[in-house]
Amino acid sequence: MAALELRELRKTYRSRGRPAVDAVRGLDLSLEPGELLGLLGPSGCGKSTTLRMIAGLEAVTGGDILVGGASVAGRPAQQRNIGVAFENYALYPPLTVAENLAFGLKARPRGRRGDVSRKVAEIAERVGLTDVLGARPAGLSSGQKQRVSLARALIREPDVLLLDEPLSHLDAAQRDTTRRELKRIQRDLGHTTILVTHDQEEALSLADRIAVMKDGVIQQLGTPYEIYDSPATTFVADFVGEPSVNLLPGVATADGHARLSAGVRIALPVPVAEGRAVVVGIRPEDLSLTGTAGIPARVVAHEPLLESGIATLALDGVERLLVALTGPEVRLAHDEHVRVAAGLTHVFDAETGDSLR
Numbered sequence: 001m002a003a004l005e006l007r008e009l010r011k012t013y014r015s016r017g018r019p020a021v022d023a024v025r026g027l028d029l030s031l032e033p034g035e036l037l038g039l040l041g042p043s044g045c046g047k048s049t050t051l052r053m054i055a056g057l058e059a060v061t062g063g064d065i066l067v068g069g070a071s072v073a074g075r076p077a078q079q080r081n082i083g084v085a086f087e088n089y090a091l092y093p094p095l096t097v098a099e100n101l102a103f104g105l106k107a108r109p110r111g112r113r114g115d116v117s118r119k120v121a122e123i124a125e126r127v128g129l130t131d132v133l134g135a136r137p138a139g140l141s142s143g144q145k146q147r148v149s150l151a152r153a154l155i156r157e158p159d160v161l162l163l164d165e166p167l168s169h170l171d172a173a174q175r176d177t178t179r180r181e182l183k184r185i186q187r188d189l190g191h192t193t194i195l196v197t198h199d200q201e202e203a204l205s206l207a208d209r210i211a212v213m214k215d216g217v218i219q220q221l222g223t224p225y226e227i228y229d230s231p232a233t234t235f236v237a238d239f240v241g242e243p244s245v246n247l248l249p250g251v252a253t254a255d256g257h258a259r260l261s262a263g264v265r266i267a268l269p270v271p272v273a274e275g276r277a278v279v280v281g282i283r284p285e286d287l288s289l290t291g292t293a294g295i296p297a298r299v300v301a302h303e304p305l306l307e308s309g310i311a312t313l314a315l316d317g318v319e320r321l322l323v324a325l326t327g328p329e330v331r332l333a334h335d336e337h338v339r340v341a342a343g344l345t346h347v348f349d350a351e352t353g354d355s356l357r
């Protein structure tokens, strides 16, 4: 049985004098026990609203939420046994770390709290907070505050754990360590988890599966590899990947190519009807600068970086510039003429943005 299921979940915000906002428009999702699902999308796509509905902090407009097969959509938050670690930590400043953790248990009925101090000590040990149990939030680093927020959600032994942008306030170094710790803790404890994030790297590195959201609907649901290697839409292709995918409009030809301009053609990965308007997607790492074969291009800019370089190229008669990754040893001069070849390519319908695979 699914640990968490969303069925046709919907939310419309209505406020007087303003047009209604359809924030979530019919979400279907099913999480296996212990799975970590990343809910990924740009600001305003409905991620937080979805999380708040699951937690019981926002009423649903339609559809249902099932935890372990039982509907919880009509139950108040404190009767759902769902742990939430918020982006802004939501810690109580006057309370110590230990008291903040114990507070997480207060949401449970008195008889089910168990031995509070033992549980606080156990969870503090688990997430590495033992040394700061007597400290107050103001004296903690961002990484420690984040762990208190996580521990407070975990101490209730929730059926489902919700993580709201857990790494967004951490600096780069803390983010890496916290990300690894988060993965270890989630694996060890085996909580069914939804991680809400706008950060593709966070989702790709932590999640078993990712749901990419846009305008209140899921555009694609799949493993990080599926999302990255076979994007279902131009939006998903563009949102996931750094530097971004090259998306080049063209027209399919009779011999299996897309014509980007009078002189530039790119082979398509699947047959497409002649004359159909398409968008060819090529990730920067799937382009290589070749010696003599390939499409002629002119170097507009080249940034040599430590691990790889980024070349911006102009193709003859093609409006959009092309971005390609180069080897770390490559040096290119402005206006230099090179040839570029595409390895893996994707093709989408120009009108709908849907993949034609």
Ligand SMILES: Nc1ncnc2c1ncn2[C@@H]1O[C@H](COP(=O)(O)OP(=O)(O)OP(=O)(O)O)[C@@H](O)[C@H]1O
Residues within 6 Å of the ligand: 013, 014, 015, 021, 022, 023, 041, 042, 043, 044, 045, 046, 047, 048, 049, 050, 198
């Ligand atoms: N209380 C509210 N009243 C009216 N509209 C709202 C309310 N909360 C959110 N919205 C709108 O609903 C849509 C989805 O918002 P939501 O916060 O869920 O998106 P999000 O993907 O979490 O974005 P962010 O990452 O910026 O929080 C947005 O258009 C937002 O303006």
